[in-house]
Structures are given as C-alpha cells and as structure tokens.
Amino acid sequence: MKDSLLFTALGTVFFAILVLAGVRARRWVHDASDYLLAGREVGTLLNVFGVAAIGFAGSSVALVPGMAVLYGFWPALLNQLTFSIGGLMLYGVLFSPVIRRCGAQTLPEWLEVRFDRTVRLVVTIGTIIGLTGIMANNVVSIAAVVTGFVGIPSIVAISVIFAVFLLFSFLGGFWAITFTDFIQLLLGLVAVPLILYLLLTTFGDLRWVSTRAPDGWVTGSAGALPILSPRFPSVLTSILLFATFLVWGNNYYWLRSASCRTEQAARNSFVWAGLLLAVFVYAPLLLIGTYISAAYPELMGQADFLVATTVYGVFLRSVPLLFSSLLLLVPLAAGISTATTAHMGATTVVVRDIYQRRFRPHASPRALLLSSRLVLLALGLLVWLLCFYPGGPLILFAFANAWLGPPALLIVLGMAWRRFTAAAALWSTVLGIAVMAVLTVLQLTGIFAIDQYVHVGLAGFAVSLCTALVITPLSRPPYYGERRWNGAAGPSQGDPGGRPRHYSGREAEVVHCIAAGYRTLAEITDMLGIDAADAHWLVERLDRDGAIRRKSLRGPGFYTFRLSAQTSGLPGDAIASINSEEQRVLRSVAQGRLRNLAEREGVSSLRLSAVLARLVREGYCRESGFWKRQLAVTPAGVRLLEGGMSV
Incomplete structure (x- = not known):
C-alpha cells in the first residue's frame, strides 16, 4: 500500500510539472510554425536532450536490460550501438545538414521536393499509421505499469495519461514536448548514478558479478547473439529495424533536425545524443540485466524473451521502497515522452502534408494555429479509442515497421543517387509496404510465420530495394539526374543567346532572396512562407533556365544557390x-x-x-x-x- 501511495504522489507531481510546462510554452507559440516546429529556434544542447529522450523510450527500460540477460553485456551493448551510432549519429552526420538546409518541415514534404506529390501522399498516410501505432503501444505499456503498481483499472490509467499529455501538448505544441523531453531525460540522468549506487550496495562490485556469473559478460540464457542472421534478434536486423527504419524513416527525427537553429546544431545534437545514450543510458541499463542474472540464476538462467523483459521490475523489488518508486517514474516519463513526440510527428504531417497542402495552401502560419491544435486533439482522441479496441495497439505497432521502412530507403537513394526517379520511389514504397503488410497479417493470423526464416522488415526492404533498382533505369530521371546535366545551363538549357534574363512574380522573389543573401532552400522557403516543394519548383525553373547555380549536385550543397552571370536587372x-x-x-x-x-x-x-x-x-x-x-x-x-x- 505504501509503495502505491508513494508512486501516486510522485506521479502526480510529475504530471503537474508537465502541465505547467505546457502553460509556460504557450507563451512562445504565436503561429503554426511555433506550434509544430518551435519556430526553428531549438539550440544544440536542448536538442541533444530531445533526441536522446526519444531514444530513451519506455520500451528501452524493459528491453535493454532484458537483452543483457539473453545475450550478455557486451553483445547486448553492441546491439544497442546499432541504434545510437548507426541510427542517431549517422543520421546527424549524413542527413541532418540536408534536412536543415532543404527547408522541408516534414519527411513527406521533402519527398515532394525530391520526387512528386503522389509519393508525398503515400508516405504521409503511412507515417500517420506508423506513428499512431507507436503512440498507442507506448500509452498502453505505460498504463500496464501504472495499473500493476497502483492497482487502478486500465481504462482509468489510460485516460489519465491521455488527458495529461493532450493538455500540455494542446497548449504548447512542439515547445511543450521539448520541455517534456528535457524533464524526462533529466530524470533519467539523475536515475543513472542512483542505479549504479543501488547495484553496488545491494549486490556488489563488478568482481562480484564475474564471480557469480563469469560468462554473463559475453553470453546469456539465449546463447550468443547472432551477427548476420536474417531473423530477429541479430545485429543485422537491429541495424535495419532500429537504425534504418526507426530513425532514418521516422518523421519525428526529421522534426528534431528541422527545428534546430542551424544545421550545425542539428548535426551535432544527434552525434552527442548518440554518445549520451550509449554511455549514460544503455550501459547502466545493461548492467541491471547483468547483475540480476548473476543475483537470480534460478530465475534468469533459462529466461526467454518474456521473462527477460521483467528484469527491471525484479531490480525494483530488490531495492528500498523510496528508490523503487522514484525509479518507476523513469519508464513512465520515458513512455510519455516518446508517445507525445510520436503524436506531434503524426500531427505535423496531417496539418502540413494533408490539410495545408491539399485544402488550404495559401493559409498563413497564424491562420493554421487553431487547426493544428484541433488536429492534435482529434488524433489523440482517435488513438485513445484504439487503445480499448482488442489488439488495436498491438496491430498498429506491428504495422509500424511496414510503413516506416520504405521512406528510409527513399531518403538514402534520394539524397545519394540523383538518377533515382519518382516512378521508382513510388513503386518501391507501395510494393515494400504491401509485402510487409501482407506478411504481417499472415503472421498475426497464424497462417504463415515468415519470422522463422527472415524478419518481415528485411523481406520488405529487399523488395523495395530491388524495385527501385529495376524501375530507375527504365524511367525518366529528373533533369539534374541526366548524364548531360553538369549543373550549368548551356545554350540548349538557358537563354540561346546567353542574354541577361528578367523575372517577375514568385520567380523574381526567389532571385531577390538569393541576391539579398538568403541562399538556401530553407531560407527561401521561410522568407516567402511557402511549401518547400513549391519553392524548389521555382528553383528548378531558374536552374534549368541558367539563372542560378547549385553549389553541388548532391548533399547540402544541392539546396544552396548563387546567381549566375545571366541574371541581372534586379530592382x-x-x-x-x-x-x-x-x-x-x-x-x-x-x-x-x-x-x-x-x-x-x-x-x-x-x-x-x-x-x-x-x-x-x-x-x-x-x-x-x-x-x-x-x-x-x-x-x-x-x-x-x-x-x-x-x-
């Protein structure tokens, strides 16, 4: 009884802090760009907290210690590095500078910049399904912890959690969620030294572990962790699922890059977040699994996946009440942080890629503020209902990888291969999603379990990649993907006589921005207040006409421009x-x-x-x-x- 009362008191204080954060953040929201993207004002250190908080998800508290039980400390750490290094750090180095310079506020918006509106729409629908699945799964998981510890009905726990995070998200938008991420990670970082202290005082030092379970550092109850196996878990499938799909193809990591003040802040924050997670979050969580395996060999010696996920709970039962109640807040805060981030990711694509793009293309950011709040509220209520549908969250989460996987491939090929075509992007996405969706349904219904041969994500990724490689040579590339295009307009591409050109309308506004020193697509998009796809369409016309030059034909330089000698007559x-x-x-x-x-x-x-x-x-x-x-x-x-x- 005492433990539930103490946890309830701590949880109430935590929820009150979140609501106050939403009230505070509301003062910083003046239009939809503030609400959905924090006005591109997030600094490096704050974004480190935001990115790391997403990686420190509620599921991590259960799964990471469990991996140490199943496969040993060092193999499990290698598995986590696929996310922190292969996912976050590479994302920061390879993609964040491009994201921040291209001006697209969402991943689907960039897909129209690079391909066309159809690809954008397909991925938008998939992103909404994938992110609502992640959100529902996190909320149900949090509610299960609260229900088991406090003893309240599941419907009450789910409803209270939704009410709290909808309230502060509704008030403060992306700024409120950034506050939440900061609080959650701060709580986690405070918990880390406490965890280490409790492990040392409750059980013993590292020599105690080595004496009790000498093999616990390199192997576990499930044996050795496979490296190149196409079945999950293995290092190969972790790279695909947790680095490529979950990070590279996920809209809320795109938002984290797009919201930064500079591309340096975007890049550096992902690199530092990856390091922070590996050293200060994943390593201590893995130590919990290693210690519990050594302390309870009769329980963990033959543990399967389900038993391994209970390790954190076993650890909490082994420490004093005050500490266990405080440490139980860690998965609660982590789950809420991840759920609200996924919620904002889904809200942004609904507002930006469907409502504004399809129905109100000329609406100002201020006019879209109320619509953004209403969409956020409507999505939250929809997912709340799905949480009570039998199997709803589980089914949505099972489909999440199917919908988030193909966009990751589009990002890689779209940024690295200028010959990659819109037709190839569309069909590789559609076929990859279709294959993974069908295989997931067959597995959920028990008709055919592909996981006994290969993970469904790997199968879908292979289909998408093969489709892209086959269709690209058979379809027409964008003009900058043609072999003869070297980035400089020749006589057949620009003015035949090489005479100075004069421009009017939106094209003139783009030229004026570049002349005034706003030379990236992000700056042009923000100065003109238009969709990045529309801005890039204007840039493409000027580029083909020889009026401007790109700094390079790939990477961040692709979205950086200068005026050519032909362009004159600027008023x-x-x-x-x-x-x-x-x-x-x-x-x-x-x-x-x-x-x-x-x-x-x-x-x-x-x-x-x-x-x-x-x-x-x-x-x-x-x-x-x-x-x-x-x-x-x-x-x-x-x-x-x-x-x-x-x-």
Whole structure:
C-alpha cells in the first residue's frame, strides 16, 4: 500500500510539472510554425536532450536490460550501438545538414521536393499509421505499469495519461514536448548514478558479478547473439529495424533536425545524443540485466524473451521502497515522452502534408494555429479509442515497421543517387509496404510465420530495394539526374543567346532572396512562407533556365544557390526592402522588442528566424540561450544601425 501511495504522489507531481510546462510554452507559440516546429529556434544542447529522450523510450527500460540477460553485456551493448551510432549519429552526420538546409518541415514534404506529390501522399498516410501505432503501444505499456503498481483499472490509467499529455501538448505544441523531453531525460540522468549506487550496495562490485556469473559478460540464457542472421534478434536486423527504419524513416527525427537553429546544431545534437545514450543510458541499463542474472540464476538462467523483459521490475523489488518508486517514474516519463513526440510527428504531417497542402495552401502560419491544435486533439482522441479496441495497439505497432521502412530507403537513394526517379520511389514504397503488410497479417493470423526464416522488415526492404533498382533505369530521371546535366545551363538549357534574363512574380522573389543573401532552400522557403516543394519548383525553373547555380549536385550543397552571370536587372527597391526589414529586426534586438514583431506586427516566426540567422551569420548579432534564442547586437551591428548601411 505504501509503495502505491508513494508512486501516486510522485506521479502526480510529475504530471503537474508537465502541465505547467505546457502553460509556460504557450507563451512562445504565436503561429503554426511555433506550434509544430518551435519556430526553428531549438539550440544544440536542448536538442541533444530531445533526441536522446526519444531514444530513451519506455520500451528501452524493459528491453535493454532484458537483452543483457539473453545475450550478455557486451553483445547486448553492441546491439544497442546499432541504434545510437548507426541510427542517431549517422543520421546527424549524413542527413541532418540536408534536412536543415532543404527547408522541408516534414519527411513527406521533402519527398515532394525530391520526387512528386503522389509519393508525398503515400508516405504521409503511412507515417500517420506508423506513428499512431507507436503512440498507442507506448500509452498502453505505460498504463500496464501504472495499473500493476497502483492497482487502478486500465481504462482509468489510460485516460489519465491521455488527458495529461493532450493538455500540455494542446497548449504548447512542439515547445511543450521539448520541455517534456528535457524533464524526462533529466530524470533519467539523475536515475543513472542512483542505479549504479543501488547495484553496488545491494549486490556488489563488478568482481562480484564475474564471480557469480563469469560468462554473463559475453553470453546469456539465449546463447550468443547472432551477427548476420536474417531473423530477429541479430545485429543485422537491429541495424535495419532500429537504425534504418526507426530513425532514418521516422518523421519525428526529421522534426528534431528541422527545428534546430542551424544545421550545425542539428548535426551535432544527434552525434552527442548518440554518445549520451550509449554511455549514460544503455550501459547502466545493461548492467541491471547483468547483475540480476548473476543475483537470480534460478530465475534468469533459462529466461526467454518474456521473462527477460521483467528484469527491471525484479531490480525494483530488490531495492528500498523510496528508490523503487522514484525509479518507476523513469519508464513512465520515458513512455510519455516518446508517445507525445510520436503524436506531434503524426500531427505535423496531417496539418502540413494533408490539410495545408491539399485544402488550404495559401493559409498563413497564424491562420493554421487553431487547426493544428484541433488536429492534435482529434488524433489523440482517435488513438485513445484504439487503445480499448482488442489488439488495436498491438496491430498498429506491428504495422509500424511496414510503413516506416520504405521512406528510409527513399531518403538514402534520394539524397545519394540523383538518377533515382519518382516512378521508382513510388513503386518501391507501395510494393515494400504491401509485402510487409501482407506478411504481417499472415503472421498475426497464424497462417504463415515468415519470422522463422527472415524478419518481415528485411523481406520488405529487399523488395523495395530491388524495385527501385529495376524501375530507375527504365524511367525518366529528373533533369539534374541526366548524364548531360553538369549543373550549368548551356545554350540548349538557358537563354540561346546567353542574354541577361528578367523575372517577375514568385520567380523574381526567389532571385531577390538569393541576391539579398538568403541562399538556401530553407531560407527561401521561410522568407516567402511557402511549401518547400513549391519553392524548389521555382528553383528548378531558374536552374534549368541558367539563372542560378547549385553549389553541388548532391548533399547540402544541392539546396544552396548563387546567381549566375545571366541574371541581372534586379530592382533595387526589392533588395532594399529586404535590407530594410533586416535593419528593423536588428533595431528590435537592440531595443529588446523582438517579441513585438511576431505578436503585434504579424511577422511569421520562420521568416523572423531566417532574418535572425543571417544577422548572426554576418556578425551583427550574437546568439545564445538554452531555451529560446537570446540575441545581443555586436559592435558591427551597432555601427550598421548608426550608419544606416545595408546588411
């Protein structure tokens, strides 16, 4: 009785902190871009906490110690490194700079930038299904822990959890979820030294483990961990499922990169988050499994997967009540953090890739704020209902890999292979999803269990890859994927006479942005307030016409531009207008009235973020701040304001 009361008290305090975080974050939300993307203001250290909190999911608390029981400490650590290094760190190095520079707020949005609207729609639907499955599974798992420990009905536990996270997410959006991730990981990092202390004082040091179970460091109850086996678990399938599918093809990791202030912040935060998880989260959790195996050989000596997942609970029963109640908050906080992040990932694609793209393409970010909140609420209520449908969360979670797998392949091939075509992207996605969905249904119904031969994800990935490799040579590539295209317009591609070109409308606005120093697709998209696919369509026309040049034909440079010698006739008043806005923003920074631009003058958060990033890059402002961006005018900025010069 005492343990349930203590846990209830601690849980109530934790829930109250989350709601207060949502109330606090509400003050920072002025439009849909703030609500869904934090206005691209998340700094490096805060994003480290956000990314690591996703990796420190509620399921990790059960599964990671269990892997040490099944396969030993070092093989299980190798398995976890497939996620932290192969997933997060490689994502930061290879993809985050491109994500931050391309301007797409969601993964499906980039797929239209690179391919077409059909691919975007198919992956949008798949992303919603996959993320709702992850969310439902996490909530049901959290509720099961609470129900077992406190003794309340499952429907009450699920409803309370939903009510809390819907409330603070509804109020503060992405900022509130970032608060939650910070609190969750902070709680986890506080728990780590406590876990180590309890292991040492309750059982003994590492020599005690080696004496009790000398083989526990390299093997476990299930024997040796397979390396290249196509069946799960193995290192190969972990690379595919936890690194490629769960990270590379997942929209909420895309959001984490797109929300950063700079591409350096996006890249570095993923690298540091991977290191933090490996050293300060996964290693201590694996030690729990190793210690419990040594302490209870009669229980864990022949443990199967189901028994191995109870290791964390066995550990809590072995330590004093106060500590066990506190450490039980760790999986609760981790599960809520992952569920809310998945919830925001699904909300963003519904708002950005369906509602705005299909029905309100010209709506301003401020006009979309209420719609974003309502979509978040509606999705939450839908998943709440699914949690009570027999097998609903399990079925959704089983399908999650089927829907998140193919987008990972599209990212890799789309960024690395410029010959890769839209037709190949579409059919590789459709066939890969179809194969995995059918195999999953056959397995759930007991008709055919493919897992006895190969994991369903590996089978679907092979189908997607083969389809992409077959269809690409048979279909027409984008113009920049043709062999004759070298990035420079020739006589047949640009103006036949090489004469200077004049542009009007949206094309002129793109040219003016580049001329004013906003040279990446992200900056152009944010300055014009349009979809990244529309901005890139304008860029492609200018590129083929010879008006602009890309920095390179792949990588981040593909989304970085400069004007060619052919482009002239730029009206001075257009450039002067942009320079005038920059000075107005700089003056607002100097006067401490930057908030007024968003609240009273209606400047969109992303346009303001683009201008501020340029002022920082040019040395007129100095940037800091753990939470919101904090700015100070530099001496160069003061001279610019006093002299009335242009940026």
